[in-house]
Amino acid sequence: MQKILIIGATSAIAQATARRFAGRGDRLYLLGRDFDRLEALAQDLRIRGAESVDCANFEAENFAGHPALLDQAYETLGGIDVALIAHGTLPDQRACEQSFDEALRELNVNAIGTLSLLTHLANRMEQQGNGTLAVVSSPAGDRGRQSNYVYGAAKAMVTVFCQGLRNRLFGSGVRVLIIKPGFVDTPMTAAFEKGMLWAQPERIAAGIEKAIGKGADSVYLPGFWALIMLMIRSIPETVFKRLKL
Amino acid sequence: MRLTGWGRKPAVDAEVFAPYSIPDLRSRFPRARFRGIPRGNGRSYGDSALAPQVLSSRRLDRFLAFDAETGVLRCEAGVLLADILDVFVPRGWFLHATPGTKLISVGGAIASDVHGKSHHLEGCFSRHVERFSLMLADGGMVDCSKTQHADLFRATCGGMGLTGFILEATLRLKPIRSAYLRETTFKADDLDHALSLFAEQSGAPYSVAWIDCLATGPRLGRSLLMTGDFIDDGRLHGTAKTPLSVPVDTPGFALNRYSVTAFNALYYHRVRGRQRERVVHFDPFFYPLDGIGHWNRIYGKSGFTQYQFVIPKASGAAGIEEVLQRIAASKRGSFLAVLKTFGPANGNPLSFPMEGYTLALDFRLEPGLLPFLEELDRIVLDHGGRLYLTKDVRMSAETFRAGYPRWKEFQDLRRKYGADTTFRSLQSERLGL
Numbered sequence: 226m227q228k229i230l231i232i233g234a235t236s237a238i239a240q241a242t243a244r245r246f247a248g249r250g251d252r253l254y255l256l257g258r259d260f261d262r263l264e265a266l267a268q269d270l271r272i273r274g275a276e277s278v279d280c281a282n283f284e285a286e287n288f289a290g291h292p293a294l295l296d297q298a299y300e301t302l303g304g305i306d307v308a309l310i311a312h313g314t315l316p317d318q319r320a321c322e323q324s325f326d327e328a329l330r331e332l333n334v335n336a337i338g339t340l341s342l343l344t345h346l347a348n349r350m351e352q353q354g355n356g357t358l359a360v361v362s363s364p365a366g367d368r369g370r371q372s373n374y375v376y377g378a379a380k381a382m383v384t385v386f387c388q389g390l391r392n393r394l395f396g397s398g399v400r401v402l403i404i405k406p407g408f409v410d411t412p413m414t415a416a417f418e419k420g421m422l423w424a425q426p427e428r429i430a431a432g433i434e435k436a437i438g439k440g441a442d443s444v445y446l447p448g449f450w451a452l453i454m455l456m457i458r459s460i461p462e463t464v465f466k467r468l469k470l
Numbered sequence: 471m472r473l474t475g476w477g478r479k480p481a482v483d484a485e486v487f488a489p490y491s492i493p494d495l496r497s498r499f500p501r502a503r504f505r506g507i508p509r510g511n512g513r514s515y516g517d518s519a520l521a522p523q524v525l526s527s528r529r530l531d532r533f534l535a536f537d538a539e540t541g542v543l544r545c546e547a548g549v550l551l552a553d554i555l556d557v558f559v560p561r562g563w564f565l566h567a568t569p570g571t572k573l574i575s576v577g578g579a580i581a582s583d584v585h586g587k588s589h590h591l592e593g594c595f596s597r598h599v600e601r602f603s604l605m606l607a608d609g610g611m612v613d614c615s616k617t618q619h620a621d622l623f624r625a626t627c628g629g630m631g632l633t634g635f636i637l638e639a640t641l642r643l644k645p646i647r648s649a650y651l652r653e654t655t656f657k658a659d660d661l662d663h664a665l666s667l668f669a670e671q672s673g674a675p676y677s678v679a680w681i682d683c684l685a686t687g688p689r690l691g692r693s694l695l696m697t698g699d700f701i702d703d704g705r706l707h708g709t710a711k712t713p714l715s716v717p718v719d720t721p722g723f724a725l726n727r728y729s730v731t732a733f734n735a736l737y738y739h740r741v742r743g744r745q746r747e748r749v750v751h752f753d754p755f756f757y758p759l760d761g762i763g764h765w766n767r768i769y770g771k772s773g774f775t776q777y778q779f780v781i782p783k784a785s786g787a788a789g790i791e792e793v794l795q796r797i798a799a800s801k802r803g804s805f806l807a808v809l810k811t812f813g814p815a816n817g818n819p820l821s822f823p824m825e826g827y828t829l830a831l832d833f834r835l836e837p838g839l840l841p842f843l844e845e846l847d848r849i850v851l852d853h854g855g856r857l858y859l860t861k862d863v864r865m866s867a868e869t870f871r872a873g874y875p876r877w878k879e880f881q882d883l884r885r886k887y888g889a890d891t892t893f894r895s896l897q898s899e900r901l902g903l
Contacts, residue, residue: 229641248557262491269532273557412490412529 226276227251228302230295232283232342233312235262238361241430243311247275254298256311258284281463285312285338295345304353307420307437308346310339311361315413316414321375328375340386347399355398359437360383360387364405364445364454370470391442402436403443407450422453471558473524475513476766477863479773479835482896484522492528492611492637499525501609508631510575511550514582515776516863517896518630521835525635527577533557534638541643542600547577547636550884552760554643555752560706563643563814564752566598572757577636582860583628583821587676587698587756589837590813594821596627602639607892611637617618625883630859632884632893634903647702651676651755655746657738661691661791665827671697681807682738683831686798691790693809694741698755769834775863777823777843778830780812781855785825789853793829793846800842804831819876819883822858830861840864859897867902877903 229246231239234255246253247270255270255278257263263280270278279301283294299305316331344357350356365373366380384403391401408414408423422448432446445451459466474481484506489495507687508525535544541563543554547887551565552572558564559576569584578584583594592598601615603624614623626633656671658664665678671677674697685692766774780790790809797804808830815824833839847869850857856873857865871877881903884890890903 261493265491265534268534272536311516368551411486423635 227306228254228304230254230256230298230302230305230306230308230346232256232310232404233285234280235259235266236311236413236432237426238406238429239309239311240266240432241426242311243270244273245430245434247271247273247278250274250276250304252276253278254302255280256294256298256371258283264397283312285334288338288341291338291341292345294428295342299349304442305346305350305356307357307359308342308350309359309361309433311341312338313413316373316375318373318375330423331375332379332382335376336382343386343390347394350399351394351397353377357400357402357437358390358422359388359402359404359433361404361406362387362408364457367454368457368465370371371468379383400440400442402441404433404436404446405444405450406446407453473509473512473520474773475516475519475863477775478766478769478771478833479775479863480517480520480896482517482520482522484520486524486526486896488891492530495588495605495637496609504892505894506636507893507898508577508581509575510578510581511549511573513571513574513578515861517583517900518859518862518898519578520896521894527575527636529680530637541645543643544638544640545576546638547575547580547602549576549581550574551576558643559646559752562706564646565867566592566642566644567595568756570757571760573760574666576622576639576641579640580627581631583816583818584860585668585812585823586602587678587810589823590672590677590811591675593628593813594816594818594823596818596821597816598642599627600640602626602643603637605637606634609889610898616728621629621883624818625820625880626810628818628859629818629880630820630897631895632880632898633887634893643777646700646706647704648700649706649752649789649859650703650749651698651700651752653748653750653755655693655741656697658691658693658695660689661693661787661794664691664693664809665787665790667695671695672811675699677830679809681794681809681829682735683794683797683804683807684801686795690794690798690845692738694738698750700752730736748903765901769832773835774832774859775835775839775843776832777846778828778858778861779846779850779855780822780824780826780828780858781850781853782824783828784826789849789855790827790829792849792853796846797831797851802831802833802839802842807831813836819880820859820874822860823855824856826855828858830858862897866900867900 228427229251232241235257253275253448255263267278313335321328335340362384363380365377366384369377387403406429410423429446436444475486506521509519509524509526528550528790530546533545558682568586579595583596585594603613604610612619656667676698679693681693810828812823851872
């Protein structure tokens with residue numbers, strides 16, 4: 226039995242991963258925006274075999290509220306073995322170009338909120354001398370592109386922050402896992418036409434469980450995205466800037 | 471989004487609504503302009519879950535309640551039978567009625583009123599459904615059971631999504647003491663032999679026969695009959711094998727009458743004695759093809775159809791024999807030919823099973839197939855039989871009405887609830903519903 230905190234639990238990827246944890250009989254604590262949906266998911270996870278499931282409301286942008294929320298999670302679970310940070314939104318890139326207020330709000334949700342959570346969680350895990358911080362970032366953070374650079378910038382910040390944190394915590398017993406899912410068929414991406422490259426959240430969830438189990442540092446899910454992003458990163462900027470990506 | 475049924479033809483560019491909760495359905499689903507069909511996991515073969523607009527249950531996939539004493543499960547309509555088995559087999563529960571794939575949703579199982587190898591004893595899926603809630607054309611949500619809105623309950627079970635959108639359902643599960651079954655395989659030399667074996671084995675909880683459709687003359691109906699019964703060794707944890715998958719379309723010519731003849735001969739002679747017994751896990755016993763992802767690709771890009779009919783017991787052997795002769799003469803190989811006996815029909819106006827024999831055959835969609843299937847339709851109707859709507863992609867309105875004489879009652883009920891103008895599929899348009 227593991228004690229697992231899931232932040233952004235109603236996101237499709239988090240939900241699918243939570244179901245795997247529940248099937249193993251883990252003890253779960255869920256944080257999310259919509260309490261009715263959290264409750265419905267919690268009941269589903271209890272039926273699937275979770276030892277216990279508790280949940281609480283959470284706002285990514287309410288940084289000041291994070292410490293108390295995490296304290297509550299720690300207390301209820303009796304320690305945290307794994308924290309999966311999976312909340313996020315997909316910004317409307319056009320709207321962010323027109324309005325910096327909009328861009329700032331998206332950056333607060335997708336980057337700063339995560340940094341706030343990580344700061345508190347890392348310190349507690351460092352004290353306890355073990356634990357895994359599993360953070361959903363994105364290949365979008367690997368290189369800025371015109372179609373989603375606000376989201377990409379947020380995820381790049383999360384990725385670099387996690388790298389630094391992993392470096393700092395090396396030797397402390399705390400692991401930091403960066404998860405970069407490619408195109409995933411979820412409500413967040415409902416507006417996109419789905420093709421060959423799209424994966425179901427269940428497949429991503431299986432990859433997350435495996436990566437946590439192995440103690441991996443960073444994974445692309447499904448794995449072929451590592452190759453795609455290697456190619457994307459290796460295009461010289463003089464060429465890249467001309468592309469419609 | 472481009473959608474097809476499991477048979478991969480036809481394809482439709484559909485506007486898909488996939489609410490993730492009932493409040494989400496209430497607030498975001500544009501009910502007033504919706505003219506389309508509910509859809510589950512898209513495993514019906516033809517066009518019954520296709521329309522320009524589709525209301526999908528795939529994100530309504532939560533378990534809601536489970537009573538470990540009675541095995542009564544309440545879940546949302548998009549939960550797959552596979553999810554139920556994953557969670558509840560280890561706790562000693564199975565489905566009373568399951569078709570040959572577990573990759574279907576609970577809503578779809580109700581809408582098709584699916585049957586399986588236990589039909590002669592356990593009936594259809596709907597027999598084990600205590601209640602469900604249904605969203606009607608006017609957006610109202612009603613609870614349906616055999617006693618509450620019983621007309622809607624009966625019409626929705628087997629009603630192909632044409633009465634409303636199933637939101638959640640309460641099912642009774644069946645206690646088991648092992649995930650394994652004792653499977654006995656009997657060799658039948660011809661059709662009469664197969665049918666008499668079915669009669670002899672009618673007490674077996676599960677039975678099905680695989681027919682070699684290309685065996686002719688005195689060997690017509692040569693088959694393997696398999697029966698099964700759960701054992702009680704307490705081993706509830708199953709084997710999880712890595713699933714195989716067919717990654718790409720097989721060239722159309724790979725399945726031809728020579729390869730199918732060879733396959734069928736090998737399959738039949740694999741069983742050496744008259745009878746063979748072994749203990750098997752429920753997965754290969756009930757869901758042999760689920761182990762091969764995208765097996766529908768083996769028929770190539772042109773797609774395929776499954777032709778499944780039932781013929782009443784009274785005229786049984788003669789009707790089945792006539793169809794088998796016609797297929798053998800046509801040299802159209804069927805990769806799968808599955809024969810099974812049905813117990814009595816239930817009271818649902820569009821449920822497929824009736825007491826008798828059912829045969830299911832796969833055909834690649836190719837020129838000349840449709841006129842050939844119309845010939846088969848005539849034989850089936852002449853014997854008082856009918857075709858399974860869940861597999862159908864081509865039957866005419868006349869064939870449908872002749873096979874389902876209660877269609878009028880069904881249509882009247884749809885009118886009463888305003889469903890006839892809201893819930894429509896390509897299939898319902900073709901069938902004149």
